[in-house]
Amino acid sequence: MKPSSSKNTNPVWAFFSSVRLAVFLLITLAVTSIAGTIIPQGQPLDFYKDQFSHTFFQIIRVLQLNDMYHAWWYLGLLGLFSLNLIVCTVKRLPFTLRLLRKDNLSLTSHRLRKMPFRHEWKTRGKVDASAIKPLLEAGKTRLPESQVDGGRLFLAEKGKWSHWGLYILHSSILVIFAGALTGSFAGFKGNIMLLEGESTDHIVDASRSKQIPLGFSIRCDKFSVSFYDTGAPREFKSDLAVLEGGNEVLKKSIVVNDPLEYKGISFYQSSYQAVPQVTVRFHRKDGTREDIVLSAFQRISWPAARLTLGLMQYLPSFNGVPAARIWLADSEGKTRALWLLKGNEKIYTQDDEQFSISLIGASQSYMTGLQVKKDPGVWIVWLGCTLLIFGFGIVFWVPHQTKWLWIGEKDGNTIVILAGQTNKNKIHFEKEFHKTEQAIESVLGVK
Amino acid sequence: MTFSSSYLLSLVTFVYLGAAALYLIHWVFRVQKVGLLATLATYAGFAIQTSGIALRWIESHRMGYGHAPLSNLYESLVFFSWVTVLVYLFIEWKIRRREIGAFAAPFATFSMAYASFGTEDKIQPLIPALQSNWLIAHVVTCFLGYASFAIACGLGIMYLLKKDDSRGGQGILGGLPEKKLLDELVHQTIIFGFLWLSIGIITGAVWANEAWGTYWSWDPKETWSLITWFVYATALHARFVRGWAGRKIAFLSIIGFVSVIFTYFGVNFLLSGLHSYGSQ
């Protein structure tokens, strides 16, 4: 069924409702999308300045090719595409409605004789309608019926609803867009790195570099990585705990492909980093001593000595000896960096107090990298995807089939007409039609 | 000697090569018996290939890794070839014409030859990102799409080679099916492929959402699959724009398949992204 030219000939309307525009937009989207797979995406502008010539850099900047799938012109194309789809659908709707409202019981016998599939019998005897009517549609005895041309017309119709398939299919694209928009306005995405034992109640948004509070805290209790005997990684695993007001409310071990979800926010295992850890011993003059464990990326404060400490660098072997570079800040914020070699002592003076500092041990701990996201639009996207597949199945595989049976009289003879039509899969319908034809023939007893 | 899966699968390469040659002879010289032989060879190759894939699955379990053989380039090429033959045999059975085999069997042969001689065939354990049931759903659906598009491309080439039907069945090209049938077959295989590619993209999105927390990240492989999808969507709609029948759709079936090839290989070798582990 193809709607022919509409009464509405407004050129703007005609432009936006044309399949020609849809084809043009599909080709344009296909061709332009290539750019973003060749030009690296999402790098800072300086990167492109270094990599490309000046002219090309200007093009990249103006057309936002550094993030082209979110550039104004690309989103514009998608917007135009949606508009095209909506207008096209609206234009088509009246045709579909007219088709669905068409009264298939008011056809004349003359029309039936012009159907793509038809057969006509003539017999002298009386014909028992109740005997042949069930043959029309798999033993169904109650069929819609009307009086036409002085005879009885029976109708068996299947799959009329399938005309909605195309609407389901096309609107599914819009539903997916709606889901994506919902996600980008009402959701967020970011990353966090957590040391074992560390917790956080906020994340940093990936693109806008702003802080987003989670509304609860997430803690990494342990991270582990295991390997196959080939050396390839087998599993990355983080033991996470969710804390509300300091109380554990949920614990889960996550691996790649199995995230933790809490209050609409999901935590995915995305990366990890091995973090060196050293133990440093502080000897006071009076003989008391203290051992402090320092991890990279972490500050430790030691209130008793009014010191803040950190590990800057760790070398497992410096001329055969483990070495660590540590960083100390006193209460006034004055900082110093010290190299410690295992087995050697360093003297450090703060105010009037003197410490001797030594490196006594090193170990390794991990920092887990989590991708964090909230996307309230994802269910809309899945709904759209489901509609797309269903719509597709209906458009291509559910036919609208109609069969008519007319029984009337003419010049003392009984005339029986079987007629049918389908909008797809003609070959299959033809076979079925032929079967009905034979069944009727054997009841009528005439050719 | 023991039959390892790689032995069986390299054998398949030669069986398909033979089948392709027989299909070619059948088409050019129009010998019905050779056509039957070609079909038998294809069925035999398909049977050996199926056992080879099953054996590889079992071998991976024996090694303690236990995963469906769909995880690296070698395995995906073997699977691509397998699905292509499956889809082809279905069409052959449906329309009972063997000339198309001369344009379909070579795809299966190339794919197997590349797998056997150009890639690493060791069974590798699954890296964490691939440890998901979605792997199977994603790969199977995508490859059903790719295979249909390969055959649509073969049919499109036949369409372009063939002169007008009115010239009758003269010469080598005369032996090909009528243009009207070819055109209809291109359309049908594109529809079939488009459905599976759509499901493939969707299962990929569901998986990405599960593994990385984003159903779509515009990574080059994702983007290329979308580009391919746009090309075939164009082909489906072009039918409704006057003047876009026949030749232009045949061209689109070839451009579309070039896009499939690029999605499949180009992205792994030329561009970088989340999917590049496929190039191992």
Ligand code: HEM
């Ligand atoms: C990417 C998005 C789209 C998809 C996946 C899609 C899918 C389809 C499919 C599968 C068909 C059936 C084709 C056939 O029967 O061979 C179809 C038909 C059609 N589409 Fe789309 N379409 C899309 C976008 C559009 C747009 C933007 C328009 C706007 C003009 C449009 C207008 C039509 C029309 C008019 C038909 C013909 C229906 C008929 O008369 O049978 N489509 N579409």
